[in-house]
Amino acid sequence: MKSYIVGGAVRDALLGAPVNDHDWVVVGATPQEMIDAGYKPVGADFPVFLHPQTREEYALARTERKTAPGYHGFTFHADPSVTLEQDLARRDLTINAMAQEADGTLVDPFGGRDDLRRKILRHVSPAFAEDPVRILRLARFAARFGDFTVAPETQALMRAMVEAGEVDALVPERVWQELSRGLMEAHPARMFEVLRGCGALARLLPEVDRLWGVPQPPAHHPEVDTGVHLMMVLQMSARLAAPLTVRFACLCHDLGKGTTPAEMLPRHIQHEQRSVELLRELCARLRVPVDCRELAEVVAREHGNVHRSEEFGAKPLMRLLERCDALRRPDRFEEMLFACECDARGRLGMEEQAYPQRARLRRALELARSVDSAAVAAQAAERGLQGPAIGAEIHTARVQAIAEGL
Template identity: 50%
Template sequence: MKTYVVGGAVRDELLGLPVQDHDHVVVGATPEDMVKAGFRPVGKDFPVFLHPQTQEEYALARTERKTAPGYKGFVFHTSSDVTLEEDLVRRDLTINAIARGDDGALVDPHHGQQDIKNRIFRHVSGAFAEDPVRILRLARFAARYPDFRVAPETNALMRRMVDEGEVDALVPERVWQEISRGLMEQKPSRMLLALRDCGALSHIIPEIGDGHDVEPVIDRAAGRELDLAERFAALTLALSVPQVEQACKRLKVPTECRDLAVMTARDRSSVDQALALDAAALVGLFERCDGFRKPARFLQMVSAAACAQAVADPTLSPQRERLAQALDAARAVNAGEIAQRSAAAPQQIPVLVRAARVQAVHEAVGAGGSP
């Protein structure tokens, strides 16, 4: 039984980047051998085990055979006679098909080290075309490693996969998983570029068209280290509310991301015009966005909307400052106290509270213009 470190850990070491996790492949062993050695089986589709001390994953070397469309249509074969080279040839990109033995020696049958040096994404073999998730993974890698380019033959292969309908067989959860991870990388626009160049973007997020307009927007969101919900809202902020809802439904976007994206698309123009809004309009904006109960989410929306503007530090923008001051003033109004001291009918209390909030906002930031 021999073990090798494979995939991302080897790739990132060669790139001089920090390594978070180590994946291992085991050659010359059976599941029974692994259990006897103290490993804990966890794999559902093929034998994967957790190391008894480190809890890192160890997978038996395997081959696979395509049996149906999509990314789940595979039959896996593992046995003690599957070689390391047979395992590596099924991997997606040459830069991910490098193994390091216990002695530190590298096994690189597909010249991944040269592609790392040349900054090229290149598929290992024709098996790449059997799994459409690999298109999404490559696009995500493009966002993580923005100085890499896609080999022409790999782009041609991905385009053929798109034309043959493989991308359309992807389930929404898997698409969202890869898209959301790509949005959190250092240059998300590169993900859109990779998807556009192979024709997949129009199948995955058709609402954003060719993506050119939103590329600088999502890169600003990444540069400002916004969270996932804010970055997705930045991606979709130029769309109509029905378009955002349509995209979220198709991709099964989580509620937190969906709600912020809808709010941003709906109220971005109010954020842009914040310096000109009077106190009543500002209170109306807070009410629409549930800002009194969820002030942090409201400011997330402001941050996402600000990505449309090429400003150096959006946290210091006059629009954000005015909105934050106005929201603080409105939230400082004690609705319970107003209700207790008022002799008005109960149905009039909300009117009185709103009037007090408008007055508080007016005193804090004025009727328009800079605070």
């Protein structure tokens, strides 16, 4: 019975990155021997145990065999005869298929350390093709390690997997899990570049994939191509350390531009409403969490108005606040402004440009919320007003506060 540190902890240590937790593989043991040694079994599909003191995960060395389409279609085999190299061979990428002995000795049968040095993402074996989740995982690693390239043979294998329909078998929850993690990496645009390069983006997110090649007015978008703009917006959201809700809203804010009729290009009149409709379909398909969906919808619908809001007086500003439900949900409104700033600065040559709309709308909301709506309502009621008429009085008082304050 022998234990090895495996996977991400080994990779990150070689890169000089922080190692927050360790995964272990145990060779030469049975489940009963692990239990007798005090380990607690937790694996539902294959033998995984928690160390009695450290609570780190220890998995018995195992092999796997493909039995059905998709990522659920596997059977696992674990017994004392399975070697460490057999266990590592079933892993996705060479940089994740390394192990370390207790004395620090590196076990690297597939050249993971060399691929780290050369900054290459390469599959370990043809078994990579048996699990479509690995396409998403590789794309996510490309988002984490932005200067790594995908090995040509791995790129070809992923394209063959897509053409064979393997990606179509992925369940929505797993797609969202990997996409959301990739969005939070340092280089989220790389994830979508990799997925697009192998054809997976067209299968998983056709609404996003069709944005490449769609022109925009160069006066407003010097980068012209909508897909290029989208990637710049995503990178700006990462640069500004935006939360997931904001990054997802950035991803989906311009979906409608992919369905603009050819005769209307490069202008995109009323693309906002088309964006909202496509966004709803995408969110339903991938079962996107409510907070991400709701923010993305507000951003898709209103980002153009936010960009133009410097021209607005008090009345249109108040209408914008009401459409965004800003008085009831100021935190979401703040996130919407964050996404709009990423959109404005995610354009060629405008990365360092100030975005005064954010501060002005923030101030407008502060002024509107400063109105004592209860007092206004009471005064209106004393004058005999009821229902909507009282609401109109409160609205007018807020417009006046904005006008005076700005």
